[in-house]
Amino acid sequence: MKAITFAAFGDADVLELTDVAAPQVRPTDLLVRVYAAGVNRADLTHRTGGYGHPNFGDSLIIGLEIAGEVIEKGSAVTGYEIGDRVMGVVGGGAYAELARIDYRMAMPIPAELDYVHAAAIPEVFVTAHEAMMHLARLKAGDSVLIHAAAGGVGSAAVQLAYATGATVYATTEGSKISRVEHLGADVAIDYKAEDFAEVIASKTNGRGVDAIIDFVGEPYFARNIASLANGGRLVQVGILGGGGNVALKLEDILYRHLQIIGTVMKSRTQPEKHAMIKRFREHWLDRFEGGGSLEPVVDSTYPLSRAADAHRKMESAQNVGKIILTMQPQDLV
16 A cells, blocks of 8 residues: 655655555454545654654554545444444554554544545544543633644634633634634734733733643743633643743642643553543534534645645644645555
8 A cells, every 4th residue: 555654754855655565454443445634743743753763653654643434344343334434543554545543543424524624623623622621621601712723723622612602712823813713713812913911811801711722832831820710721732832841830829729731642541542532522523514513624635645745834834724635546646
């Protein structure tokens, strides 16, 4: 089968379309003919050696989320049949014609969605739900600040917060503000032109917000703490801006009853990942059906053979929503 591989860590040019062996199906696996795969920040970290090893846990092939058709299933699989359209999160192996996925990490594709839009759901919406709904316990009437709101997880989080009935504050570049507002942000903040902590203080009359979902890390940490209301929850989903040491007054945590929570899907145990998928599926999957309130946001598509260009696009930080690789026959040459 055709797949994207790389012989050494490096820039996007190391990605190559090559011939590799098809994955072996284990008892709990579905074998999926992949028609679309999402590109994620973790893929860039993988490619550049940020994880320190060439595999992503379950495969030497890069990529974490797929959408396609089941062509084989393991002996222990329940709930899926040959020919089913599925999407889900894999432990590597997405940038390929065929991928195996633990059936408990798969979800049926809503009938009205094509493969490209289905591939824009699993990683980002599951991560957004886990961070904001499960860990930050966001509910109707709460307020939330979502950083990097035009990105994959950020754009999903804005939609979930809006659908929950929360007041949504969101940071993004000025050129992307209208798109973020369209997704459901009540107040979109141009982080290059405004200090988000000052905006939050002004808009909330000094109270702060109930939850913050952050992907940036150290440069935002102090202002995030200042922007939380008493009892507020900061969920750290990424450290795109750096993961260095931060200063923190324990009195703030103690007397303001704050919570700081970290979450990364990659380092979760397999049962924990199964539970994350189940929580998202039960709460939200039907909201993608029949004109529901949620929509996967696709910025652009690239054929699998142009995976390097897709990575460059993500590195430019110009995307709004997901970048998707496609695996139609013409995309595999």
